[in-house]
Amino acid sequence: MAFAIGFLTALAAVAVHAEQIRGPVVIAPGSDASHEASYRVEVGMEEIAILHHGADARFVEGIRLEVQVPRGARLYPGTLGLYLYRNVTPQPEPRLMSLRGDRVFFLPIPNAARFFVTVPLQEDHIFRGTADTYVTSAVPMEAFPVAVTLLPISKAISAETAAARFVVRVEPIMRDLGAVELLVRDPHGVILSAESEEVEEFTLRLNGDTLIYSRDEQLMSPGLYRIALESDRYEHEQLTFGVERGRVVQVALQLREPRSVVRFTAPAGAELFVNGELVAYEEQEFTLPPGEHSILFRVGNYSVSRRLVVEPRKNYQVSLGLDISIEED
Incomplete structure (x- = not known):
């Protein structure tokens, strides 16, 4: 049995080919969430879990599956196999009991509490397998969603294994972008x-x-x-x-039109109108856009006005004496 398990494990990254997938379809809740979201789905023997990449496609270089193996399945390692498919048709829906897809991965369930499966999105990826991490063939973004199912690969399936519920945690692997x-x-x-x-x-x-x-x-x-x-x-x-x-x-x-600073000085009690509007000018600076503006000072019944042509990025001092003087610096 150990030799058989080792041989089958070596076939983890299999050639892509279309197969019929039978069983009730399970759509992972929140699997289409964006912004680096992870999600979980529970799947049992001969059920089909549909997995999305779960983030903005531009920022994803792969997805990582953390498969938690229940104790009932660990008692009899190598009796169940995990299969992963891409290009799933028809559009997966919970009411369906059969799909077709291109198989890209197969692994006998090991005698471990959990293991990891990395699904790269490009052929030229940098992912490497380890003792508890397996790397599948590349699945391009347009081939999503993928389907994961657990099928018997041995005739001797115990009741504990058949009833076991596996938890699969799916996490997008983000590019540094x-x-x-x-x-x-x-x-x-x-x-x-x-x-x-x-x-x-x-x-x-x-x-x-x-x-x-x-x-x-x-x-x-x-x-x-x-x-x-x-x-x-x-x-x-x-x-x-x-x-x-x-x-x-x-x-x-x-985009902001350049404005110029205008300072006004006048005797106490004088009123100032700029473009017809009364303004409080004491100890204040004003910014005006380029162009022609009307300036009017009023002291009692006496008023005097002048037109001020403001040029971009220039400052002006406007003073009221016996007349209005304008200085440009």
Whole structure:
């Protein structure tokens, strides 16, 4: 028996071929969850458990199955086999009692409290088997979901083995990557497309390197990054953001028209109107966008007004004496 078990174990990574799979279908609850979620499913002999990769496909390089073997099955090792299939048809549903799939893995249940099965998503993976970990043939993302079933491989199946319930914990193996969704809004708050003419008005830099604006999410290594928006037309902007493994972070920048600082001084009791609106100017600085603005001071029944043409990134001192004087620096 030991020789037979060892021989069958050597066939763990089998050639892919389609087979009929019979038994009630069990859909793992929460198996389609995202964001690095793990989940568990319970399966018995001749039941079919349907497993998804359980995370954003871009961040997954494989899934790991932790199979907990109940005591009733450990008493008679090698009598049950674990089979794994990809390209399962038809679409699995709990009411079904038969499926077809391409077998990619077979293993006699060992005499162990638990063992692990790693399912890589690419052929050029780095996963290696150990004493309690087995590696299957690659299952590309489009071949999911996969099906796992437990079938007798010996005629001598005890009542304990037939009634045993196996717990399978499924965990996505995450790549060391996150993603960034970059948004640049125009001065009115509208998100710019990569083809917008306004994109020509600014340069983006990521950690000092020029970055081409795109609405596509960009895969990046986890860590802290600094992004800057530089422009001759708009205000410069800079912010720091973090990228987490398996997550998408949204980074938003806003195009802002450059504004100039205007300081007002006037005798006590004078009222100030800027563009027709009364403002409290005492000991305050104001920012105004480029363009022409109307300035009106009123003291009692006397008022005097002047037009102020504001140029980008220049500061102004507006004072009321006998008249309004404007100084530009």
